[in-house]
Amino acid sequence: MHQNDREVQQQSDAGGHMVDVAIIGAGQTPYGNLSSTLKEMWAEAAQKAISSVDKGLESSLIEEAYIGSTAFGGQQIGNTAALMTEHSGMEGISVRRVENACASSGFAFRDAWMAIKSGEADVVVAGGIEKMNDLTPERKRFWLGVSGDTEWERLAGLTFPATYALMARRYFHEFDSNHDDLVHVAVKNHAHGFANEVAHIRKEVSFEKAASGFMVADPLTLYDCCPTSDGASCVILAADHVARKLSDTPVWVKGSGAASDYLALHDRESSTQILASQRAAKKAYSMSGLTANDIGLAEVHDCFTIAEVMACEDLGFANRGEGGLFAREGRGILNQGDVTINPSGGLKSKGHPLGSTGVGQIVEAFKQLRNEVEPSRQVLDVEDALCHNVGGSGATCAVHILGREI
Amino acid sequence: MAANECIPLHGHILCLAASGVLVRSRFILDGDRVHGPDSDYTCLAITGLCALEEECEVTTIQCPSEVDERVIAAYGFNVVSEDGEWKIVVHKDASLSITKDSSMIHSTAEDGEEMDAAFHLEMRRAWDEELRSVSQGAYVSEQQYLTGLESRLRLIAQKDGDNYFWPGRENNREMNTLPLPRRGIIESWTESAAAGSPSEFAFRSPILNGMTTLLLTLECGVKGVFLLADDEEKKPEIGSLVELVVRRIYAQEGLIRYGLKALY
Numbered sequence: 001m002h003q004n005d006r007e008v009q010q011q012s013d014a015g016g017h018m019v020d021v022a023i024i025g026a027g028q029t030p031y032g033n034l035s036s037t038l039k040e041m042w043a044e045a046a047q048k049a050i051s052s053v054d055k056g057l058e059s060s061l062i063e064e065a066y067i068g069s070t071a072f073g074g075q076q077i078g079n080t081a082a083l084m085t086e087h088s089g090m091e092g093i094s095v096r097r098v099e100n101a102c103a104s105s106g107f108a109f110r111d112a113w114m115a116i117k118s119g120e121a122d123v124v125v126a127g128g129i130e131k132m133n134d135l136t137p138e139r140k141r142f143w144l145g146v147s148g149d150t151e152w153e154r155l156a157g158l159t160f161p162a163t164y165a166l167m168a169r170r171y172f173h174e175f176d177s178n179h180d181d182l183v184h185v186a187v188k189n190h191a192h193g194f195a196n197e198v199a200h201i202r203k204e205v206s207f208e209k210a211a212s213g214f215m216v217a218d219p220l221t222l223y224d225c226c227p228t229s230d231g232a233s234c235v236i237l238a239a240d241h242v243a244r245k246l247s248d249t250p251v252w253v254k255g256s257g258a259a260s261d262y263l264a265l266h267d268r269e270s271s272t273q274i275l276a277s278q279r280a281a282k283k284a285y286s287m288s289g290l291t292a293n294d295i296g297l298a299e300v301h302d303c304f305t306i307a308e309v310m311a312c313e314d315l316g317f318a319n320r321g322e323g324g325l326f327a328r329e330g331r332g333i334l335n336q337g338d339v340t341i342n343p344s345g346g347l348k349s350k351g352h353p354l355g356s357t358g359v360g361q362i363v364e365a366f367k368q369l370r371n372e373v374e375p376s377r378q379v380l381d382v383e384d385a386l387c388h389n390v391g392g393s394g395a396t397c398a399v400h401i402l403g404r405e406i
Numbered sequence: 407m408a409a410n411e412c413i414p415l416h417g418h419i420l421c422l423a424a425s426g427v428l429v430r431s432r433f434i435l436d437g438d439r440v441h442g443p444d445s446d447y448t449c450l451a452i453t454g455l456c457a458l459e460e461e462c463e464v465t466t467i468q469c470p471s472e473v474d475e476r477v478i479a480a481y482g483f484n485v486v487s488e489d490g491e492w493k494i495v496v497h498k499d500a501s502l503s504i505t506k507d508s509s510m511i512h513s514t515a516e517d518g519e520e521m522d523a524a525f526h527l528e529m530r531r532a533w534d535e536e537l538r539s540v541s542q543g544a545y546v547s548e549q550q551y552l553t554g555l556e557s558r559l560r561l562i563a564q565k566d567g568d569n570y571f572w573p574g575r576e577n578n579r580e581m582n583t584l585p586l587p588r589r590g591i592i593e594s595w596t597e598s599a600a601a602g603s604p605s606e607f608a609f610r611s612p613i614l615n616g617m618t619t620l621l622l623t624l625e626c627g628v629k630g631v632f633l634l635a636d637d638e639e640k641k642p643e644i645g646s647l648v649e650l651v652v653r654r655i656y657a658q659e660g661l662i663r664y665g666l667k668a669l670y
C-alpha cells in the first residue's frame with residue numbers, strides 16, 4: 001500500500017485526525033575542535049533549542065528524548081541518553097540513544113517524529129552528540145571506520161575515505177565526470193560555510209588549492225573529505241495543537257523516509273548510487289506530496305565530495321550520471337540555481353560530528369525556513385527544505401522534508 | 407632431489423620434481439631467499455598443494471608447526487596430524503618442499519627479485535609488533551575469523567537459481583553452495599595514504615607507503631573487495647583480470663589472519 005494511502009487508512013481506522021508534527025525549537029553548538037565535554041556540548045545545544053521556542057517552553061513539558069551518537073572513542077557507550085538528559089533538565093522522561101553510524105540523529109529525529117505521530121507524546125526532543133577530537137591519534141584511528149563492514153571491508157584495508165574512493169573512481173569510469181567535478185563541490189561548500197558562524201572550517205578555498213590537496217585515498221584528496229568534528233545539536237518537536245500554541249513560526253515535518261541497504265559496498269547492486277538514499281527520499285517525497293522540483297534548499301550528506309554528487313542524483317536534483325555536471329555548472333550554489341545544496345557548508349565545511357550531523361542539518365533547515373541564518377547565506381524565498389543523512393557508506397539513510405506551511 | 411622445471415605461480419616460484427614440489431619465495435636478499443611482504447610458509451604451502459593437486463590426487467597432508475594447518479584445511483585440503491600421505495617440509499630459507507617421504511627438493515635456479523634490506527627488516531618488525539597488538543575499536547574475533555575462513559579462502563557462494571550470494575547469508579543456509587573461481591575483474595580500486603589505512607594495518611602501512619584495495623566482480627556477478635598481493639606499487643586498471651591468491655592480511659593478539667589478495 002502506498003504510504004499516503006496507509007496514512008489515510010490509519011486516520012480512518014482511528015476515526016480522527018492524524019496529528020501533524022512541527023519543529024518549534026532548534027539549537028546547536030558550534031562544530032569544531034572544542035574544549036567542551038560531551039555533557040557540556042549537549043547541555044548547550046539543548047538549552048539553545050529550548051530557549052529558541054517563540055513563546056517559551058517549560059522543560060517539564062518534554063516527554064521523550066532520542067539522542068543520536070556513535071559513542072566515538074568509547075565514551076559512554078551505554079545509557080548515553082540518560083546521562084545527557086540529566087544534564088539538560090529532562091530527568092525522568094523516556095530516553096534512548098539511537099545509533100545508525102553517521103545517520104544516528106537523522107534516525108533519532110525520525111523516532112521523535114514517530115513518537116508524536118503515534119499519539120504517545122506531544123513534545124519530544126531529538127538530538128545528536130559526538131566528541132571526536134579529544135582522543136589520542138591511535139585511539140581515533142581505531143574508531144574511524146567502525147561503522148563499515150568489519151569482517152570483509154575493513155580486512156580488505158578499507159576505511160570510509162577508501163570506500164568512497166572506490167565509488168568515485170567507478171563513477172568517473174561510468175559517466176562523463178572527473179575529479180574536477182568534486183573540486184567544484186569542495187569550493188562551493190567552503191564558500192557556503194565561510195559565512196556560517198557554527199561551521200568547523202570557515203575558510204574559502206580556490207579551485208586550484210582544492211584541486212591540489214594531498215591524496216587521502218586515490219582519487220580523493222584532503223579537500224574531498226569532511227573533518228572530524230566535535231558538536232551537539234538539538235531540536236524540539238511538538239504535536240500541531242501544542243506547536244501552534246508555543247510557536248509563531250513552527251517548521252512543519254512534511255515528509256519522513258528512512259531506508260537501508262547492504263552494509264558492505266560490494267554487496268550492493270551499484271557502487272555509483274546510494275539506493276538507501278533513493279528509497280528514503282521516495283518515501284519522504286511521497287508523504288509530503290512534493291518532488292525534487294519543489295525543494296529550495298537541501299542539506300545533503302557530503303561526507304566526501306563524491307557523496308554530494310551521488311546524493312544530487314539520488315534525491316532527484318540531477319539526472320542519473322549528471323551529478324558531476326550539476327556540480328560543474330554550479331547549480332547548487334547559494335541562490336544561483338533551482339535548489340541550494342548545503343547552504344550551511346555541509347559536512348565538508350560545517351563539519352561532521354557523526355552522531356550530531358543529522359539533527360544539525362535539521363537545525364540549519366529550521367533556521368533557513370525562519371530566515372534566522374546570517375543574511376549573507378540566507379536562501380531566498382525558500383518554502384520547503386530537505387535533509388539527507390546517510391549512515392556509513394550508504395547502509396542507512398534518513399530523509400526529511402520540512403516546510404513553512406503544512 | 408633436484409627440481410626439473412621452475413615456473414611462477416601465485417606470485418611465488420614453483421619447481422616440479424619427480425618426488426613432489428618445491429615452492430620458493432620470489433624474493434632474494436643477499437643471496438638468501440626471504441618471504442615477501444605479506445607471505446610466509448603457509449602461503450607457500452597453499453601454492454604447492456594447488457600445484458600438486460593438478461598433477462595427482464592429494465589425499466592427506468601433514469603440516470609442520472610453521473604452517474597454519476587451519477588455513478590449509480579451510481582451503482580444502484585434508485590435514486592430518488600423523489601418517490599423512492604428503493608431508494610439508496620447510497627449508498631454512500623462504501622455501502618448502504612437499505613430498506611423500508619428507509625429503510627436501512632443491513633447485514639451483516637463481517631466479518628471483520632482490521628485496522631491499524631495510525624494507526625487509528622494517529616489515530619483519532612491523533609484523534612482530536602487529537602480532538602483539540590488541541584492538542580498541544572494530545574487532546574480528548578468532549572465532550569469527552575461523553568461522554568465515556572457508557568462505558574467505560574458497561569463495562564459497564550460496565546459489566539460488568541464477569542468484570549467487572558471497573559472502574553467504576545466514577538466512578540462506580538451505581541453499582546449495584559452490585566455490586567460485588579465484589579470479590575477478592577490477593571494477594574499481596583505491597590506494598589509501600600511509601596514514602589512511604585501518605588501525606589493523608597501522609604498523610605496515612607507513613612502510614608500504616599506503617595500501618591498495620580492489621573492488622572486483624567475481625564470476626556469477628558477485629563482488630568483493632581485496633587487498634593487492636605482495637603490496638605491489640603497480641596502478642591497477644579497471645577491467646583487468648586478476649587472480650586471487652592466499653596471503654597474510656593482518657595480525658592481532660598473536661594470530662595471523664589469512665585471506666585472498668589480488669595478484670596484479
